[in-house]
Amino acid sequence: xxxxxxxxxxxxxxxxxxxxxxxxxxxxxxxxxxxxxxxxxxxxxxxxxxxxxxxxxxxxxxxxxxxxxxxxxxxxxxxxxxxxxxxxxxxxxxxxxxxxxxxxxxxxxxxxxxxxxxxxxxxxxxxxxxxxxxxxxxxxxxxxxxxxxxxxxxxxxxxxxxxxxxxxxxxxxxxxxxxxxxxxxxxxxxxxxxxxxxxxxxxxxxxxxxxxxxxxxxxxxxxxxxxxxxxxxxxxxxxxxxxxxxxxxxxxxxxxxxxxxxxxxxxxxxxxxxxxxxxxxxxxxxxxxxxxxxxxxxxxxxxxxxxxxxxxxxxxxxxxxxxxxxxxxxxxxxxxxxxx
Amino acid sequence: xxxxxxxxxxxxxxxxxxxxxxxxxxxxxxxxxxxxxxxxxxxxxxxxxxxxxxxxxxxxxxxxxxxxxxxxxxxxxxxxxxxxxxxxxxxxxxxxxxxxxxxxxxxxxxxxxxxxxxxxxxxxxxxxxxxxxxxxxxxxxxxxxxxxxxxxxxxxxxxxxxxxxxxxxxxxxxxxxxxxxxxxxxxxxxxxxxxxxxxxxxxxxxxxxxxxxxxxxxxxxxxxxxxxxxxxxxxxxxxxxxxxxxxxxxxxxxxxxxxxxxxxxxxxxxxxxxxxxxxxxxxxxxxxxxx
Numbered sequence: 001x002x003x004x005x006x007x008x009x010x011x012x013x014x015x016x017x018x019x020x021x022x023x024x025x026x027x028x029x030x031x032x033x034x035x036x037x038x039x040x041x042x043x044x045x046x047x048x049x050x051x052x053x054x055x056x057x058x059x060x061x062x063x064x065x066x067x068x069x070x071x072x073x074x075x076x077x078x079x080x081x082x083x084x085x086x087x088x089x090x091x092x093x094x095x096x097x098x099x100x101x102x103x104x105x106x107x108x109x110x111x112x113x114x115x116x117x118x119x120x121x122x123x124x125x126x127x128x129x130x131x132x133x134x135x136x137x138x139x140x141x142x143x144x145x146x147x148x149x150x151x152x153x154x155x156x157x158x159x160x161x162x163x164x165x166x167x168x169x170x171x172x173x174x175x176x177x178x179x180x181x182x183x184x185x186x187x188x189x190x191x192x193x194x195x196x197x198x199x200x201x202x203x204x205x206x207x208x209x210x211x212x213x214x215x216x217x218x219x220x221x222x223x224x225x226x227x228x229x230x231x232x233x234x235x236x237x238x239x240x241x242x243x244x245x246x247x248x249x250x251x252x253x254x255x256x257x258x259x260x261x262x263x264x265x266x267x268x269x270x271x272x273x274x275x276x277x278x279x280x281x282x283x284x285x286x287x288x289x290x291x292x293x294x295x296x297x298x299x300x301x302x303x304x305x306x307x308x309x310x311x312x313x314x315x316x317x318x319x320x321x322x323x324x325x326x327x328x329x330x331x332x333x334x335x336x337x338x339x340x
Numbered sequence: 341x342x343x344x345x346x347x348x349x350x351x352x353x354x355x356x357x358x359x360x361x362x363x364x365x366x367x368x369x370x371x372x373x374x375x376x377x378x379x380x381x382x383x384x385x386x387x388x389x390x391x392x393x394x395x396x397x398x399x400x401x402x403x404x405x406x407x408x409x410x411x412x413x414x415x416x417x418x419x420x421x422x423x424x425x426x427x428x429x430x431x432x433x434x435x436x437x438x439x440x441x442x443x444x445x446x447x448x449x450x451x452x453x454x455x456x457x458x459x460x461x462x463x464x465x466x467x468x469x470x471x472x473x474x475x476x477x478x479x480x481x482x483x484x485x486x487x488x489x490x491x492x493x494x495x496x497x498x499x500x501x502x503x504x505x506x507x508x509x510x511x512x513x514x515x516x517x518x519x520x521x522x523x524x525x526x527x528x529x530x531x532x533x534x535x536x537x538x539x540x541x542x543x544x545x546x547x548x549x550x551x552x553x554x555x556x557x558x559x560x561x562x563x564x565x566x567x568x569x570x571x572x573x574x575x576x577x578x579x580x581x582x583x584x585x586x587x588x589x590x591x592x593x594x595x596x597x598x599x600x601x602x603x604x605x606x607x608x609x610x611x612x613x614x615x616x617x618x619x620x621x622x623x624x625x626x627x628x629x630x631x
Contacts (some may be wrong), residue, residue, distance in 0.1 A: 322612025
């Protein structure tokens, strides 16, 4: 396929957000393998210092629209602009963050362009695909890899005939890495004058309350995580107590969040946050791929589980077979006894 | 206020929330047969949203639309039991293998065929794919604005609706014009339960496919009471182009599927005795992981 790698960059108060910087790093690698350029689309208000913000991630071209009407985000306005740029420049790959904005925008754009979109990928690679029916081999496709079916399988998705190849990725899955701090980008200003009209502003944002998140699992050195096996919201108190003692943060599996034991922002896994702490203590977590995809790069994993054969035990460094309600108090006691 | 015609998109999904080890066949493929099918959870919230609007605006029609295999007629019946006015199935082998783009095309063609629809409501995502793409893609194809992640109905006015959206790190109150497509979050009010009267009324609602295999008294009943007849539309009924449906209309294809082989374990297996736990905690402290 021809064309470059594009990344849609989300902005918040004039700053490109983390997930987009992570995708630029990921896009840089893909562009390197494909020997093509990395381009960014940045929409927002008051983002004139954009080169300073993102060029260093190895961005060759920045398509920018800096306009007061672009804050706050509006689906129709953004999808019109992004679809226009992609249609004009015919990239081969486009990446979006799987944030509430990315997941609102990317499908609308994919529908406009009649192309494929793979959600919540946990790995992006370049590879070949042999089409069984026609025996045609397609070279250098985007392999969009994601857990599927409730996390019981890992699926590799390709799109060889309806470009561009688009994918969304959750925050924290890819690593943000500066490519070259002296990298220079070409700037292209997107001309909005004939592009957007009043009818794109039919939805009105009356209020917006952003909550500064108290939880930052991505940065936590130690995480105590609970699953459905914790049993109740009250039982999580013990995990919090244990976490406090260790200076750790508390997270959970999707099953624990769905059961209402924990807030959404504490979900770890494919559809939550991806973490890489130095110690991950999994309490009553069975370990579906959906969950392990978000924590299997932890430096050390301790699993506390009644079931000796729980899948998570296969990636653990220590497995304690037992009831967490008995094990955690013993661990707390043990820590007080030994830590000086 | 003017009564609205609301279409609720509902999907029958395998209950992937409780996938056990036996859900995988030895060859690594999913054993769909053993998983029970359910009404996709987010779509139930979407149905509740529609019913709340119906409560507020007399004469509003709620139509439950499902696309899927023949057995998905269960979804339409469930919709009736909980208060929907009409149900409709789109079912055809040629729709099979559709990704979200082909699915949204099929749904969009159906909505156009239904005609004069004021509002389309769907769950944010289905638990068998978790993509959250079908809603926005359908909105684009029927040329409706979209509001995603809706968790509360704030206000209804003439040709406008105000809702609260749940974002990653906050909320937004937005006012949208009607017509509009909204996707409804799992944090929206729980769907009301089945109504006993409606359960009795719609117990024998059947599609033609189902009817063919039923006893005579049910056939007669459905013939007498046309509301028990669940329409079942195929490719021709919605005038869909073959190149845009099913596998042919799906840009994303599966290259491979694998069950994950976890990396070889070197785990120390310990008991829950205080001695074992002391040993582990001691090792974690001496290697400076904790402490």
